[in-house]
Amino acid sequence: MIRFDDLLRRRPNVADLLREAGVRPDSIRTDRSFSSGWSFDDGDTPVATVWREELADLDHTPWRQFPNPIGRTDLVGSRRRRAIELFSMMVRNLGKPIRVILQSRQDEAKLKTAGSKRRGLDPEPWYSSIDGESVFLQRGSARASPLVSLDGEPMIRREPTYSLRESRPDQVAFRERVSAKSSGRCAMTSAPGEVCDAAHFPWADWRKDNGAHHGALLRKDIHAALDRGLISIDQGGRVSVSTELASAYPAYGELHGTTVPL
Structure with a gap:
């Protein structure tokens, strides 16, 4: 079982964690905006922040589903902008290693508003894969084999369906x-x-x-x-x-x- 609590007792400063991941940002402000839906991509090392409380399957291979935020009406202002940036970053890096900064909320009862209590950089890479209108971010390996064209662009996988055959008079x-x-x-x-x-x-x-x-x-x-x-x-x-x-x-x-x- 992954001991995320050990990771989260490490450095709480986001700028330090980014440098540990291999990113050298010119200036990083460690404020409340880093506590939800934040991403950084310097063109070489993509980094995503993920709430520990929102991860699925903690006992085996943790993963997180991110629905496409474009059509979501519950996201407004900076939350919407950060969600779109995070989703776009993961789509750009399908099948490539993504560093993840795990965070734990100060107050788990306030899931949408609580600030970050602890942070830590996961030493293991995570990988994103696309599934319909969602992106899955999974620790250690891609959750599903991403379908990518020879140009490096994501493609939509169409699974086989079985039904009564409709007549095609034309x-x-x-x-x-x-x-x-x-x-x-x-x-x-x-x-x-x-x-x-x-x-x-x-x-x-x-x-x-x-x-x-x-x-x-x-x-x-x-x-x-x-x-x-x-x-x-x-x-x-x-x-x-x-x-x-x-x-x-x-x-x-x-x-x-x-x-x-x-």
Whole structure:
């Protein structure tokens, strides 16, 4: 079991803890604003402050979930600004080590307003991973394997769903439209149409968007990867491939950065 109490009896000064983490800030004011939702990123060493009282699973691998603060109405003023900065810092550093300053509240009964009673820099790195609209910060390793494109940008993982198949009365016509754009071959690899599907782009609604510009003829395996979010196509037709897929099957990595006709 992690002895956080031992860590929290260490230096209470935030500037000292930052320097211990490897950060050399020009000037740091250790005031009340450091007690909640604070982050620092000098471009080399990202640091986050986390309330010990808000951590989950203290007996095993502690983690903390941070919902996207953009849509939250309960955050105002400096609390909102700090929450957005903290969330953005963790998204920028997905899968990279983040130093964490743990803090304990002066009064646990005042969870949202109590100042910091004790602080300490955790010697172990933490890692952030994205899951839907939330970011998870976990001690020691990423809570879930982050899906990142070869450009280093986060991608949305789409888990498989199982349901009754809905009829697609326009599917035949849709296939003819997208097939014509790539001469009956895969829009990415030129594979013959016999091994291809008519695939909707991720941003299109297959229930109503059945124009030629809403999809492309794609090899069946590429279509499956697109449905899972391992491959993405933006509204400009640019293809992004996740590092996860490219490292396992390098041939897919060659598709990254290419474009498909719209």
